[in-house]
Amino acid sequence: MSLIPETDRILLGPGPSLTAPRVMRAMAAPTVSHLDPLMIRLLDDVRARLLRVFRAPEGSFALAVSGTGTSGMETTVANLVQDGTRALVVVSGYFGDRLAQMCERYGATVRRLDVEWGNACDPDALRRTLKAAPEDVVAMVHGETSTGVVNPVRELAAIAREHGALTLVDAVTSFGGVPLDVGAWGIDACYSCTQKCLGGPSGLAPVVFGPGALAKRVRCRSFYFDLALLEDYWLRRKYHHTMSSTLVYALDEALAIVEEEGLDARWARHERNHRALVASLAELGLSLLPAEADRLWTLNTVRVPGGVDESAVRAQLLEEFNIEIGAGLGPLAGKIWRVGLMGASSSPRLVVLLRGALEHALAKHGHRVPA
Numbered sequence: 050m051s052l053i054p055e056t057d058r059i060l061l062g063p064g065p066s067l068t069a070p071r072v073m074r075a076m077a078a079p080t081v082s083h084l085d086p087l088m089i090r091l092l093d094d095v096r097a098r099l100l101r102v103f104r105a106p107e108g109s110f111a112l113a114v115s116g117t118g119t120s121g122m123e124t125t126v127a128n129l130v131q132d133g134t135r136a137l138v139v140v141s142g143y144f145g146d147r148l149a150q151m152c153e154r155y156g157a158t159v160r161r162l163d164v165e166w167g168n169a170c171d172p173d174a175l176r177r178t179l180k181a182a183p184e185d186v187v188a189m190v191h192g193e194t195s196t197g198v199v200n201p202v203r204e205l206a207a208i209a210r211e212h213g214a215l216t217l218v219d220a221v222t223s224f225g226g227v228p229l230d231v232g233a234w235g236i237d238a239c240y241s242c243t244q245k246c247l248g249g250p251s252g253l254a255p256v257v258f259g260p261g262a263l264a265k266r267v268r269c270r271s272f273y274f275d276l277a278l279l280e281d282y283w284l285r286r287k288y289h290h291t292m293s294s295t296l297v298y299a300l301d302e303a304l305a306i307v308e309e310e311g312l313d314a315r316w317a318r319h320e321r322n323h324r325a326l327v328a329s330l331a332e333l334g335l336s337l338l339p340a341e342a343d344r345l346w347t348l349n350t351v352r353v354p355g356g357v358d359e360s361a362v363r364a365q366l367l368e369e370f371n372i373e374i375g376a377g378l379g380p381l382a383g384k385i386w387r388v389g390l391m392g393a394s395s396s397p398r399l400v401v402l403l404r405g406a407l408e409h410a411l412a413k414h415g416h417r418v419p420a
């Protein structure tokens with residue numbers, strides 16, 4: 050018996066999201082080697098597309114690192130942080146904490162700006178913290194997937210810059226789904242993944258280094274994530290590792306879809322479907338964790354009503370309706386569901402489907418839907 054799935058799971062969790070059909074077809078193309086002339090042209094195309102989709106300033110270097118979102122995190126940290134680097138990390142959830150741990154592993158002296166889970170970082174808090182003591186790097190998560198909160202990166206990055214720090218931004222759950230402008234917002238280094246708002250499979254991490262970050266790079270301790278060695282491959286065509294052509298086809302096609310839709314239209318689609326979901330959930334008597342202004346359109350954290358077994362509802366959605374939603378992490382375990390509407394999974398059809406399936410599952414588990 051094959052263990053390979055035969056039906057389409059409807060992926061509405063924190064990621065991966067559905068892979069766009071065009072991306073699936075692109076992955077069926079024949080394999081080429083990592084230094085094939087075709088591959089080189091594809092890498093150049095991916096690089097140019099990433100610069101545009103990140104809206105990176107002149108003089109930036111964009112690439113896709115082999116690995117998932119965490120490899121993007123590691124690449125930015127490993128090339129900007131070394132022993133004694135002073136790093137302030139905004140920690141407003143699980144992934145902010147991972148970012149702080151990553152900075153520590155690469156030798157930084159880390160100060161955490163802790164924000165209560167479910168809230169966004171207050172720009173004044175960052176201003177006060179930086180006034181008290183300067184930092185070399187300020188790192189933050191844009192869309193915090195554990196809480197469904199979007200941090201005000203435009204304001205936070207401006208404050209960091211005013212205080213002379215490099216800004217490092219995790220855009221794993223925001224890139225391609227909510228407004229992000231590396232150039233206009235003055236972000237120095239940013240990373241994401243392919244399996245969320247881009248509508249690809251997991252396996253590559255888009256990363257961009259702006260001119261300020263390129264000028265302040267440190268000697269990288271990691272071989273695999275060393276920017277100088279990655280530049281040798283991406284720019285000077287020297288072997289570094291056997292990059293997967295299949296994943297590069299997928300990313301190039303996913304970025305082509307993003308550019309055909311247009312970033313503004315794509316952001317508007319994610320906002321529209323988020324609002325439709327919130328309205329549908331309200332009809333079922335369900336509410337979201339974050340305040341309205343702080344909500345991340347791509348990842349919705351839904352409060353589990355009292356008396357309802359959250360894992361039983363999730364299991365029923367999966368078994369009966371083939372729909373995946375996510376559980377809460379850390380202090381939010383058992384208290385919330387995480388519903389992702391990202392990339393190809395951000396569609397009105399799926400919002401309607403989830404509403405119907407949830408209504409059914411909730412009724413079965415003792416939640417009375419308001420009349």
Ligand SMILES: Cc1ncc(COP(=O)(O)O)c(C=O)c1O
Binds near residue numbers: 120192
């Ligand atoms: C905000 C954020 N950062 C980093 C990661 C790590 O990405 P990956 O699981 O692709 O390594 C995730 C994963 O969900 C995430 O949501």
